[in-house]
Amino acid sequence: MNNTVIKVEGLGKAYRIGLKEQKSETLFAALTKAIKKPLTNFKNITNLRKFGNSNDEDIFWANRNISFDVKEGEVLGIIGKNGAGKSTLLKLLSRITQPTEGRIEITGKVASLLEVGTGFNPDLSGKENIYLNGTILGLTKKEIDQRYNEIVDFSGIEQFMETPVKRYSSGMKVRLAFAVAAHLDPEILIIDEVLAVGDAEFQSKCLGKMQSVASKEGRTVLFVSHDMAAIKNLCTRALLLQKGTIVKEGNPNDVVDYYLRNANVLNASEKTIDTSLRSGSGKFTLQGIEFLNRKGEEVSVLESGMDLFIKVFYKCQEKPVNPVINIIVRNSLQQEIMNLLTRIAYYGVMKLRDEGFVTCHIPKLPLMQGRYSIDITMKYDFEITDEIENVLSIDVEKGDFYGTGKIVSSMRDGLLVYHTWHVD
Numbered sequence: 001m002n003n004t005v006i007k008v009e010g011l012g013k014a015y016r017i018g019l020k021e022q023k024s025e026t027l028f029a030a031l032t033k034a035i036k037k038p039l040t041n042f043k044n045i046t047n048l049r050k051f052g053n054s055n056d057e058d059i060f061w062a063n064r065n066i067s068f069d070v071k072e073g074e075v076l077g078i079i080g081k082n083g084a085g086k087s088t089l090l091k092l093l094s095r096i097t098q099p100t101e102g103r104i105e106i107t108g109k110v111a112s113l114l115e116v117g118t119g120f121n122p123d124l125s126g127k128e129n130i131y132l133n134g135t136i137l138g139l140t141k142k143e144i145d146q147r148y149n150e151i152v153d154f155s156g157i158e159q160f161m162e163t164p165v166k167r168y169s170s171g172m173k174v175r176l177a178f179a180v181a182a183h184l185d186p187e188i189l190i191i192d193e194v195l196a197v198g199d200a201e202f203q204s205k206c207l208g209k210m211q212s213v214a215s216k217e218g219r220t221v222l223f224v225s226h227d228m229a230a231i232k233n234l235c236t237r238a239l240l241l242q243k244g245t246i247v248k249e250g251n252p253n254d255v256v257d258y259y260l261r262n263a264n265v266l267n268a269s270e271k272t273i274d275t276s277l278r279s280g281s282g283k284f285t286l287q288g289i290e291f292l293n294r295k296g297e298e299v300s301v302l303e304s305g306m307d308l309f310i311k312v313f314y315k316c317q318e319k320p321v322n323p324v325i326n327i328i329v330r331n332s333l334q335q336e337i338m339n340l341l342t343r344i345a346y347y348g349v350m351k352l353r354d355e356g357f358v359t360c361h362i363p364k365l366p367l368m369q370g371r372y373s374i375d376i377t378m379k380y381d382f383e384i385t386d387e388i389e390n391v392l393s394i395d396v397e398k399g400d401f402y403g404t405g406k407i408v409s410s411m412r413d414g415l416l417v418y419h420t421w422h423v424d
Contacts, residue, residue: 003107005188005220006070006093011102013063013088062088063244066102072187075214075221077235077252079228079259082279082389085244086224090114090190093222108187108220109137113177122166126157126176129165133180147183154209155179156202175202182209189213190222207234226389228256229333260332260373260393284323284378284385287313287355289392302365302394304408304416305401310340310360314378320352324379327360329372337415338367366416368408369398 063085070076078086091097093104094112112119120129130151134144152158155175157168165173181189191210211234213219225231231238231252238255240248248255278285291299294307302308312325329338340360342350350358373393378386401408401416408416 003072004069005072005107006068006222007105008069008093009067009103011063011066011089011092011104012061012100013085013092013097014100015060015062016058017060061100061244063092063099065245068239068246068249070220070222072220073214073218074237075210075223075235077231077238077255078222078224078241079226079231079238079256080241084241086241087114087192088244089241090192090222090224094190106188109185110188110190111137111181111184111186112190112192113174113181114190114192119177120165120173123164125162125164126155126168127161129176130180134184137184137186139184144184147185151179151183154183154205171202178206178209182206182213186219188220188222192224193226210234226334228260229335232256232333256333260334260371278386278388280378280384280386281380282385283317283383284320284380285315285317286376286378286386286388286391287315289313289374289376291394300395302367302396304365304367304369304396304399305403306365306399308362308365310362311357312360312376313355313357314352315355316352320350320380322381323350323352324377324381325358325360326377326379328375328377329367330375331414332371334373337372364401364418365396366401366418367396368414368416369396370414371395 066089078089080086088097090112091114092099093106094110094114096112096114119133121132124132127148130148131141131144134147135141152161155178157172157175160168160172165176168176178191181191189210191206207230210221210223214221214236223231223235235252237250238252239246240255240259248258290311290313291302292309292311293299294309296309310327312327314325316323323342325342327340328336329340331337340362342358352358371393373390375389376386376391377384398407400406402418
């Protein structure tokens with residue numbers, strides 16, 4: 001348990017990115033630029049591998065100054081917002097891409113489950129891919145034969161073993177990929193958020209298997225996830241990445257709590273959005289959010305059972321086609337507990353102006369006391385136009401939800417369900 005199987009020192013990965021081309025203000029400048037263009041392109045090509053100045057505006061560091069050790073049998077959770085550098089770090093550890101600086105020392109065979117379908121030959125059947133992956137990991141045919149039935153049983157897709165993988169759904173690929181990675185006895189198992197593709201039952205099965213291979217078989221697991229409950233329950237240690245570097249490391253409970261306290265992008269009292277953390281086409285975007293009580297007064301702290309109005313400010317770049325707004329509320333472990341969706345709760349099709357606001361009314365807020373985070377997704381029909389995780393956090397205080405004069409108090413955040421009792 002005390003043997004170091006992964007040692008990372010000063011690790012960094014840089015990419016050269018395209019920059020917006022500057023427009024020439026005069027005809028002479030445009031002609032001069034056109035003449036110099038071939039020479040400029042040649043210099044850019046020859047300098048692709050030169051990352052001298054880290055402040056160069058065309059250089060993006062996905063990871064920088066990362067150092068940590070992982071012991072044999074540890075389960076290391078890696079968390080952070082989208083774009084924090086988690087997947088790049090796993091690709092570096094899996095040797096899928098080479099680092100720009102620093103060094104990685106790994107002892108033992110590594111099996112990685114990063115992106116859906118990674119490591120599979122799409123033209124080969126599921127069975128053939130099992131043997132291919134086993135051979136790559138150094139197993140003999142006899143050793144793979146001994147594990148084959150267990151892999152197939154775990155995947156739950158026995159009837160498709162002779163089907164080419166290119167005809168598999170995303171969920172089927174994930175099932176087979178995890179089954180292969182977990183049962184071919186690698187010393188180090190690297191798992192990305194790809195498990196989110198699977199159904200809830202299979203996810204639970206995978207988490208149990210990861211716990212088993214670490215605690216009972218002494219193998220090492222690196223696990224990236226947005227499921228904070230899984231990180232707390234499964235991992236023995238956690239790393240928090242922010243803008244490509246480690247900002248906190250240690251006990252999973254401490255790291256997760258620190259992350260959730262500092263994860264919000266927009267405070268309830270603010271009206272601006274951090275555009276660096278959003279994705280989507282930009283045709284229909286979130287401009288701000290307000291929380292109002294029944295008197296129309298803006299509030300920053302909510303109360304269980306209150307009459308709540310959520311005002312969502314929007315902007316349309318073009319005439320909206322069946323616009324959809326989705327508000328997802330997550331508890332302190334980042335578990336989805338409430339989903340507010342215009343597509344199912346609004347009668348008819350929403351007709352919006354170029355900009356304005358829509359209001360979501362919750363007559364009796366069913367949240368227990370605690371802190372919650374909110375994700376926002378906006379769509380034109382089925383096209384995602386704006387998507388922001390942890391756009392804001394809200395605090396909910398205990399209140400008289402049931403109207404009995406008794407204040408609902410709980411040490412855990414969650415949902416309240418209106419109900420009544422009768423005595424015969």
